[in-house]
Amino acid sequence: MAFPESVAAPLSCQRHLFEMPADVCYLDAAAWSPLPRVVREAGEAGILVKSRPWEHPRTAIPPWAERARRAAARLIGSAADEIAIVGAISHAMAVAARNLTLAPGGRLLRVADEFPSLRFAFDRLAERQGLVVEEVPRPPDGNWTEAVAAALARPGAAPLALATLTPLHWTDGGLIDLDRLAPLVHAAGAALVIDATQAVGAAPVDVARWRPDFLAFPTYKWALGPYGLAFLYAAPHRLDGAPLEENVGNRPPAAGARRYDRGELYDPVALFMAVTGLEQIGEWGVPAVSARLRGLTDRLADGVAGLGLAPMPSSLRAPHILGLRPRAGLPDDLVDRLQRDRVYVSARSGALRISPHVWADEDDIARCLAALSRACRGIT
Structure with a gap:
């Protein structure tokens, strides 16, 4: 599987590191x-x-970008x-x-139903290049990996030129196993671009x-950082390309992926925050974070099954997001009902998306299940 079971030391709840009131049940890290x-x-x-630039030499900021x-x-x-430092996933994909x-x-x-940042630039x-766009429909059994593998091997299909994939579906955490799929893309001689927005920081x-040509992720979700800053990985054979914008910092002799860096890179606010969040994740270790979140979403999955909500099997979902798609559909006001109980989740494309991070604990899971029980009466 793309997200193997972790053997890392257990990670305890880190709520004490956040400014989160005791009565808030925030399970919306994917937003x-x-x-x-x-x-x-x-x-x-x-x-x-x-605010006080005379007290802080500007030469002290570039090392933070490298950090x-x-x-x-x-x-x-x-x-x-x-690694290039860019402004957003849309920037990276462009x-x-x-x-x-x-x-x-x-x-x-x-x-199908891919996030716009991974669609628009490639549309x-x-x-421009005369490609045929093929979208793999949402599989009825939730097994995206098998559905994508079948599409890759479909008899009579046009040659594969490019796959734009993610490690999991952003709407509901459905697993898209790149350990299996990336080799199939490479075997077809195609390029591979990965949006890892919903993975980096919470899953390996x-x-x-995977050997992508390009891979990108922002900091404002699972990496616990600011809005407006993202990273673009470029494979060694993609380090001689053209940037989207040209600025003093990314022109020669900029080395490696720095040629793709955004302008106004040396923002001390964004850089200081991004470094602090990234290094904290690194200190915990992603395998430990992933294992903790798997435990929480498994508890949720067990609990919602008793409410008549059928989650995907553990083998078909990522460790950190639980998506629920009731057969009768989600009530339009379900998220609002839950918020009245101070339980915060999202609705995305017909799924209730529940996404805890390291601040969440077993009490949050119990509160969420209790609120769901009240809010979902009559849903099947």
């Missing part, structure tokens, strides 16, 4: 995470740098020189699309195993 206190404090330190690059690289198993030249008539394969690429990601 965006609250900041640990140390990340907020890092941001405040960055504000002081900009962020190294911390991001460690989370995905890459070299720091293979860079990737700009640097792919594919054979006309080939297929661009992706899953334009398909138009390894570019050495």
Whole structure:
């Protein structure tokens, strides 16, 4: 599986590191995470740098960019020189699309209901280069991996030119096993682009195993960092491409993926916060985080089954997100009902998406189940 069972030392609940009231049950990390206190404090330190620039030499900021690059690289198993610092996943994907030249008539394969950041730039690429876009429909049994594998091998299909995939479906945590699928893409001679937004920080990601051409992730979700900052991995054979924008920092002699860096890179607020969040995740270890979250979502899955809500089997879902799709559909006001009980989750494309992070504990799971029991009466 893409997310193997962890043998790391157990990680305890880290709620004490966050400014989260006892009566708040926040299970919406897949939307965006609250900041640990140390990340907020890092941001405040960055504000002081900009507020009092005469007290802080600007030459002290570039090393923070390199520290962020190294911390991001460690989370995905890459070299720091293979990491660019960009403004968003949409920025990263625009860079990737700009640097792919594919054979006309080939297929661009992706899953249905994909997040816009992984669609828009590649829709334009398909138009420019004459590709055929194929979307794998949502499988009735929830097994995205088998559905994508079947699409890759479909008899009579146009040659595969590009697959744009994620380690899990963003709407409900359905597993898309890249350990299995990435080799199939490579065997077809196609390019592979990965949006790891919903994985990095909460589940193992390894570019050495998956060998993508490009992979990107932001900091504002599972990596416990700020909005407006993301990282783009570029494979060694993709380090000579063209940036989306040109600035003093990414022109020659910029080395490696730095050629794709965004302008106005040296923002002390964003960099200080991103480094602090990334290094905290690295200190815990992603396997330990993943194992803890698997325990919490498994408890949720067991509990909601008793409410008549049928979650996907553990083998078909990522460790950190539980998606629920009642046969009768979600009531339009379900999320609002839960919020009245101070339980915070999301509804995405017909799924109730529940996504705990390291601040959550067994009491949060019990509160969520109790609120669901009240809110979901009559749903089957």
